[in-house]
Amino acid sequence: MIEEILLRSIADAIKTLYQTDIDITSLSLQKTRKEFEGDFTFAVFPFLKISKKAPEQTANEIGQFVTESLDDVEGFNVIKGFLNIVIKKSYWLNFLNQNINNTTFGFNPHKNTSPVLVEYSSPNTNKPLHLGHIRNNLLGWSVAEILKANGENVVKVNLVNDRGIHICKSMLAWKLWGNMETPQSSGLKGDHLAGKYYVLFDKYYKKEVEELVAKGFDKEVAEKQAPLIIEAQNMLRKWEAKDTDVIKLWNLMNGWVYEGFDVTYKTMGIDFDKTYYESQTYLLGKSIVEKGFNDDKLIRKEDNSVWADLTTDGLDEKLLLRSDGTSVYMTQDLGTAHQRHEEYKASKMIYVVGNEQNYHFDVLKIVLKKLGYDWADSIYHLSYGMVELPEGKMKSREGTVVDADVLISEMIETARQTAFELGKIDDFESEEAKILYHTIALGALKYFILKVDPQKNMMFNPKESIDFNGHTGPFIQYTHARIKSLLNKADNVIANNIDLNINILDKEKNILQLLHEYPATIKQAAESLSPALIANYIYELAKEYNGFYQEIPVFKEENIELREFRLAISSFVANVIKSAMGLLGISVPEKM
RNA sequence: GGUUCCGUAGCUCAGUUGGAUAGAGCAACAGCCUUCUAAGCUGUGGGCCAUUGGUUCGAAUCCAAUCGGAAUCACCA
Numbered sequence: 139m140i141e142e143i144l145l146r147s148i149a150d151a152i153k154t155l156y157q158t159d160i161d162i163t164s165l166s167l168q169k170t171r172k173e174f175e176g177d178f179t180f181a182v183f184p185f186l187k188i189s190k191k192a193p194e195q196t197a198n199e200i201g202q203f204v205t206e207s208l209d210d211v212e213g214f215n216v217i218k219g220f221l222n223i224v225i226k227k228s229y230w231l232n233f234l235n236q237n238i239n240n241t242t243f244g245f246n247p248h249k250n251t252s253p254v255l256v257e258y259s260s261p262n263t264n265k266p267l268h269l270g271h272i273r274n275n276l277l278g279w280s281v282a283e284i285l286k287a288n289g290e291n292v293v294k295v296n297l298v299n300d301r302g303i304h305i306c307k308s309m310l311a312w313k314l315w316g317n318m319e320t321p322q323s324s325g326l327k328g329d330h331l332a333g334k335y336y337v338l339f340d341k342y343y344k345k346e347v348e349e350l351v352a353k354g355f356d357k358e359v360a361e362k363q364a365p366l367i368i369e370a371q372n373m374l375r376k377w378e379a380k381d382t383d384v385i386k387l388w389n390l391m392n393g394w395v396y397e398g399f400d401v402t403y404k405t406m407g408i409d410f411d412k413t414y415y416e417s418q419t420y421l422l423g424k425s426i427v428e429k430g431f432n433d434d435k436l437i438r439k440e441d442n443s444v445w446a447d448l449t450t451d452g453l454d455e456k457l458l459l460r461s462d463g464t465s466v467y468m469t470q471d472l473g474t475a476h477q478r479h480e481e482y483k484a485s486k487m488i489y490v491v492g493n494e495q496n497y498h499f500d501v502l503k504i505v506l507k508k509l510g511y512d513w514a515d516s517i518y519h520l521s522y523g524m525v526e527l528p529e530g531k532m533k534s535r536e537g538t539v540v541d542a543d544v545l546i547s548e549m550i551e552t553a554r555q556t557a558f559e560l561g562k563i564d565d566f567e568s569e570e571a572k573i574l575y576h577t578i579a580l581g582a583l584k585y586f587i588l589k590v591d592p593q594k595n596m597m598f599n600p601k602e603s604i605d606f607n608g609h610t611g612p613f614i615q616y617t618h619a620r621i622k623s624l625l626n627k628a629d630n631v632i633a634n635n636i637d638l639n640i641n642i643l644d645k646e647k648n649i650l651q652l653l654h655e656y657p658a659t660i661k662q663a664a665e666s667l668s669p670a671l672i673a674n675y676i677y678e679l680a681k682e683y684n685g686f687y688q689e690i691p692v693f694k695e696e697n698i699e700l701r702e703f704r705l706a707i708s709s710f711v712a713n714v715i716k717s718a719m720g721l722l723g724i725s726v727p728e729k730m
Numbered sequence: 731g732g733u734u735c736c737g738u739a740g741c742u743c744a745g746u747u748g749g750a751u752a753g754a755g756c757a758a759c760a761g762c763c764u765u766c767u768a769a770g771c772u773g774u775g776g777g778c779c780a781u782u783g784g785u786u787c788g789a790a791u792c793c794a795a796u797c798g799g800a801a802u803c804a805c806c807a
Contacts, residue, residue, distance in 0.1 A: 181749055183787055220750060304807065443805065460805045467807050496734060497802050560769065597742065606769055609755040616769050624766055662746060674744060688771045
């Protein structure tokens with residue numbers, strides 16, 4: 139990489155000129171700002187104490203040294219204390235020639251190290267997926283792909299939350315009021331059917347609580363004594379005791395939900411290498427807790443509940459087993475983590491989970507350590523922000539959730555209408571057209587979500603449908619389609635031996651520089667686990683290309699060498715757009 | 731109340747380890763299709779980077795305090 143060569147040369151310069159050894163990692167270059175001439179800029183201010191000279195003079199001396207020692211450097215200029223280094227155009231053209239046909243440009247070779255696990259999605263089987271889950275799925279999937287591109291050995295895992303009191307609520311409601319309704323009989327998608335009964339449970343439960351309060355009970359007491367909740371708890375105990383009828387009902391309803399989830403995952407293009415089920419790990423969790431108690435690392439209270447005392451860690455006590463012996467969320471997470479560690483000995487276990495669970499993961503790591511598992515440090519909680527609506531947070535029970543399936547189908551419809559209004563397609567009902575609507579709709583949705591820094595909360599306004607113009611997925615897809623159309627006109631013949639003496643325009647060099655940054659962008663995105671860096675990078679590239687496309691003839695250029703050069707740049711841009719969008723899970727059309 | 735995260739244009743968001751005059755998109759206004767796809771391009775207006783101190787040659791970026799907002803602190807998950 140030219141950056142590293144430049145830095146080494148600068149370090150040499152400082153050593154030769156000022157007799158001081160500088161660690162190369164303490165030096166940094168930045169891209170030269172557009173208003174100045176040059177490619178890379180080095181700020182000399184920190185080294186004035188060493189040079190004991192004015193900024194301009196120091197910069198001039200270093201610039202002189204670097205220019206004389208490196209073939210790829212054309213020259214330099216100095217403005218205040220900023221040394222702007224100009225790279226020869228032959229460097230950029232060589233870069234183009236060498237990478238134009240490299241289908242894995244920007245990717246690191248596969249390292250043969252212990253795997254990195256990425257857990258995402260982690261759905262509950264009592265309700266369908268909503269916009270919050272969409273962010274989770276897209277983030278997790280994309281982070282996994284970016285890590286792969288960076289050479290990691292990645293395992294994508296899902297953890298299905300298929301047991302627990304919330305599942306029993308749906309089951310109980312269906313049993314009481316469902317009249318044997320099935321996805322077939324109702325035409326409802328399986329996950330939506332389960333969700334319907336979850337909502338129904340809550341409705342009647344609330345009613346019971348109100349009635350008890352009206353009779354003079356405290357609200358807290360009422361919430362614990364309402365017949366419905368007692369019945370649900372009863373069901374959970376029966377489930378843990380493997381009661382035949384309860385298990386049968388559980389299998390039936392979960393089966394419906396899985397069928398529903400599969401459809402949604404397929405539509406979104408989300409996949410997994412391995413799926414864990416809480417129902418298969420919670421017993422391991424229980425045994426870990428029992429062992430911890432026997433080893434005197436946990437405490438049992440009079441009512442038989444088991445707790446971890448975290449007061450020495452500045453936290454509170456944490457329940458691990460209820461007084462009736464059933465397990466909680468934390469219990470199964472201990473079991474799941476343990477099982478995964480045994481299976482993969484992963485160097486890192488990344489959990490993509492919303493920031494509302496920050497405390498949970500702090501506790502998980504502390505409890506694991508307390509129990510003597512050193513590998514607790516390999517657990518990393520990739521904590522992402524909530525998706526907020528204009529009215530505030532999404533709440534299932536208040537009906538303010540944006541349903542994943544509904545949102546996606548609305549987006550597809552919008553894509554269809556927009557294509558119609560723009561007169562883009564001849565046959566609007568053809569199979570090809572339908573694929574295109576899907577590609578564009580998902581492109582818009584995925585890009586909208588992934589371009590935001592994962593850590594931050596993000597706003598989604600359902601009344602303003604996601605845009606297809608400007609800083610969006612379709613903008614980038616469109617750029618790709620236009621390039622493909624150009625390349626087709628040239629019969630897809632792309633030269634990789636561009637003459638190093640041709641004249642390069644500013645816009646062309648800007649594009650080459652951006653392409654040159656792709657490998658570093660992937661690396662950075664992998665290190666910071668942020669697809670947003672890829673998303674913003676690819677927008678910048680597409681935008682720069684569109685400016686070029688508008689102003690400069692490509693296929694119509696009469697000079698053959700220039701035409702080949704511009705076609706080559708165009709082809710390279712198309713490759714990188716396709717590659718980078720692929721890391722976001724967004725496919726790019728050939729035509730649109 | 732404790733802990734954690736966030737405050738950048740009217741709105742939605744960028745701004746890599748501190749660097750030169752703070753960047754996009756949307757919305758508004760004005761232009762560009764007999765020439766490679768106008769889902770595009772060009773231009774105009776729009777900012778006390780929440781506030782106040784500090785560190786530094788240099789702060790949107792680092793530190794502290796204050797003010798706003800969010801999450802969490804359950805025998806829910």
